[in-house]
Amino acid sequence: VQLQESGPGLVKPSQTLSLTCTVSGDSITTNPYYWSWIRRSPGQGLEWMGTIAYSGSTYYSPSLKSRTSISRDTSNNQFTLQLSSVTPEDTAVYYCAGMTGWGLWEQWNEYDYWGQGTQVTVSS
Numbered sequence: 001v002q003l004q005e006s007g008p009g010l011v012k013p014s015q016t017l018s019l020t021c022t023v024s025g026d027s028i029t030t031n032p033y034y035w036s037w038i039r040r041s042p043g044q045g046l047e048w049m050g051t052i053a054y055s056g057s058t059y060y061s062p063s064l065k066s067r068t069s070i071s072r073d074t075s076n077n078q079f080t081l082q083l084s085s086v087t088p089e090d091t092a093v094y095y096c097a098g099m100t101g102w103g104l105w106e107q108w109n110e111y112d113y114w115g116q117g118t119q120v121t122v123s124s
Contacts, residue, residue: 021096
């Protein structure tokens with residue numbers, strides 16, 4: 001299974017950041033995959049943002065829930081992150097990752113698959 005992030009590298013403050021993760025090697029609807037978005041801000045550790053399950057159920061970090069939406073396009077085997085009302089503090093490397101089976105979303109070593117990450121800068 002391979003994951004690849006795509007999306008704009010520069011977003012203006014107050015706009016919505018939108019990233020897509022394309023999965024190859026298996027279907028995102030296969031039980032029991034869980035697909036997550038994770039980011040690393042400059043000088044910070046990894047931060048779990050949210051997860052969409054093989055079933056389509058979603059789970060969000062409480063600190064980002066009001067601004068985050070994760071959806072999927074099963075016909076293209078993709079899942080998408082939308083983060084609204086961005087500020088420069090949302091500048092980070094964004095990763096998509098996959099876990100086989102229910103796990104702890106913030107236990108990074110439980111993820112089986114990772115994308116290479118994509119840099120997103122929030123700046124006017």
